[in-house]
Amino acid sequence: MTFPAGLPTSFCTGHGICVPMAVHYIGGCGTSCPPVLCPTYPVLAKNATCYWPPTICTALTSLVGTVLVNGQVPLKLGDVLLVHQAACTNLVIEICCTPGGCTIRIFNCSCSLLATEDLLGVGHPRAVWALTKTVFADKRPMGSVGDPLGPPCLSYIGTGSPNVMVGL
Numbered sequence: 324m325t326f327p328a329g330l331p332t333s334f335c336t337g338h339g340i341c342v343p344m345a346v347h348y349i350g351g352c353g354t355s356c357p358p359v360l361c362p363t364y365p366v367l368a369k370n371a372t373c374y375w376p377p378t379i380c381t382a383l384t385s386l387v388g389t390v391l392v393n394g395q396v397p398l399k400l401g402d403v404l405l406v407h408q409a410a411c412t413n414l415v416i417e418i419c420c421t422p423g424g425c426t427i428r429i430f431n432c433s434c435s436l437l438a439t440e441d442l443l444g445v446g447h448p449r450a451v452w453a454l455t456k457t458v459f460a461d462k463r464p465m466g467s468v469g470d471p472l473g474p475p476c477l478s479y480i481g482t483g484s485p486n487v488m489v490g491l
């Protein structure tokens with residue numbers, strides 16, 4: 324089998340399901356979006372209620388290489404890409420009771436604040452895990468459509484070169 328070569332202009336598949344009314348956490352006085360008294364959970368757990376959309380596979384630093392595919396240095400094993408930010412929110416509920424009564428505050432918190440690996444809103448890391456055993460560029464396996472970009476990212480390379488294929 325062959326798959327289109329992954330490029331820095333490729334997009335990942337994205338992952339997760341956006342459920343903005345999902346309650347992430349209910350806590351007492353002082354609870355709000357992290358880092359204040361609200362726990363975070365792994366991307367794998369938040370994938371059930373949070374959504375990370377398809378995002379361009381731009382490298383975190385300039386890609387270096389002598390091989391070009393469609394005028395671009397192709398994605399290769401170990402290339403670190405720009406972080407993956409969530410495009411969804413979940414609810415954090417604060418219940419604060421005093422002798423005078425209770426108040427409830429509801430916060431819409433970005434899923435990138437609620438996912439442990441998203442580094443308090445920055446987004447989680449993505450790196451190419453090329454699966455080919457036969458196609459190399461600059462002595463490293465080339466990335467292709469269907470190759471994973473994590474963990475912790477649960478996306479795969481989703482688009483690629485229109486005319487250069489990579490075999491397994």
